[in-house]
Amino acid sequence: MRYLRHLLTDNMKKTLYLVRHSKATREFSQINDIDRPLMERGCHDAQKMSVTLQESFPQVDLMLASPSVRTFSTALIFARTLNYPINDIKIDKKIYQAGSRDLLSVINHLDDKYSSVLLFAHNPGISRLLNMIVGMDNGQFATSAYAIVHFDLDQWAAISAGTGKLLSYRQPRETIYT
Numbered sequence: 001m002r003y004l005r006h007l008l009t010d011n012m013k014k015t016l017y018l019v020r021h022s023k024a025t026r027e028f029s030q031i032n033d034i035d036r037p038l039m040e041r042g043c044h045d046a047q048k049m050s051v052t053l054q055e056s057f058p059q060v061d062l063m064l065a066s067p068s069v070r071t072f073s074t075a076l077i078f079a080r081t082l083n084y085p086i087n088d089i090k091i092d093k094k095i096y097q098a099g100s101r102d103l104l105s106v107i108n109h110l111d112d113k114y115s116s117v118l119l120f121a122h123n124p125g126i127s128r129l130l131n132m133i134v135g136m137d138n139g140q141f142a143t144s145a146y147a148i149v150h151f152d153l154d155q156w157a158a159i160s161a162g163t164g165k166l167l168s169y170r171q172p173r174e175t176i177y178t
């Protein structure tokens with residue numbers, strides 16, 4: 001943990017924190033997909049994972065989320081734990097149901113004044129994005145899981161396939177239930 005904290009604070013270029021939204025309900029067939037709320041387990045998992053992330057992460061400059069209820073709710077839980085102002089969470093409609101290339105485009109258009117960004121998104125786009133930017137197959141993102149990816153780059157626009165280094169991937173099953 002000390003090594004990770006040192007890398008993120010002393011050698012900072014760009015760091016991307018990817019978080020898949022927490023477990024959402026499928027019980028209400030009349031609710032549109034974008035409006036599905038978190039299940040109780042999803043709230044619990046998001047809280048525990050946000051605490052786990054807080055242990056290895058010094059600060060976040062920007063939180064960016066899909067407009068879906070489950071994704072924004074996950075972002076709110078993380079924001080509270082990480083002492084990030086909830087009114088500063090940026091909602092981007094392009095993230096909802098985005099593929100990996102669409103998510104990469106969102107990242108490539110970030111303002112370079114941000115060194116660290118926490119992106120809350122959906123599968124399969126977030127899994128494919130992680131696999132693309134680190135250049136290896138890491139499987140599927142679990143709900144509430146997060147990945148920390150470091151880039152030895154000064155500009156978000158320079159991020160592309162294989163330019164990232166995966167520093168950590170954590171999921172609720174290993175973090176909470178073991």
